[in-house]
Amino acid sequence: MIKHFRLVVVCVMFLCLHAKGEETQEAVPAGLRSDFDAHYAAWKRQCEQVQFKSSVNSRLQSEHFQAIVKMGPEALPLVAEKCIQDTNFHWIGWAWTELTGMQNDPAVNPWAKDSIRTWWEGGAELAKARSSLLLDEMKKARKEDRKNDAGKAQRGLRALGIFSLETLFAELETGNDDVIPIIKGILSGEMQATEKEGVRNWWSKNRRRYVLPRGKIATNDMPHSAAIPTKP
Secondary structure: OHHHHHHHHHHHHHHHHHHHHHHHHOOOOOOHHHHHHHHHHHHHHHHHHOOOOOOOHHHHOOHHHHHHHHOHHHHHHHHHHHHHHOOOOHHHHHHHHHHHOOOOOOOOOOOOOOOHHHHHHHHHHHHHHHHHHHHHHHHHHHHOOOHHHHHHHHHHHHHOHHHHHHHHHHHHHOOOHHHHHHHHHHOOOOOOOOOHHHHHHHHHHHHHHHOOOOOOOOOOOOOOOOOOOOOO
16 A cells, blocks of 8 residues: 555656646747757857856857847747756846847836746736736826826837737737837837738737747746846
């Protein structure tokens, strides 16, 4: 009886650990993880070689860093995983900034000091709550002709990067074309469309890349709150 109980416990523990590993893997396209891991390891070695140089560009101009950025939003689960798990390599936070477009400036982003883990594990619910709050503030300020407050809320939406997109495109569907400039600002270089119909079509084709499944990432019980770095 005792042996049977121990076997059940071991099986449950294995399944739990396996499930934790699957949380991130399910969000990553096939083949992307191996490419990411290779570039990550090479970039980390390069950063170690220039660790005594004060210039940030000596790290960010690496071809391996640029390769990670070119992977696009699909690489975000892997970036979030490294930000949370690899506590000795804070430079990976720059990949988060590049891929999300999020700004770490309290003057425009009310939640600038929240950790990457908070944003990732908060998922769509957190992103929607915060972006909706700013959107409501912008609409109310415009209705009351408070231009400065409306502009501040608009800059806040832009500062949240791709975490605002779901809310902004939902607002576009209601007929509010005022959100198009914000969307274009967030997707600068990614979306060429300028008219409403073109913007909507672009989102229908690319939405899946930007609205990723999120969940808790196993951290081996190591507390870590990677901060969002500020662009140089």
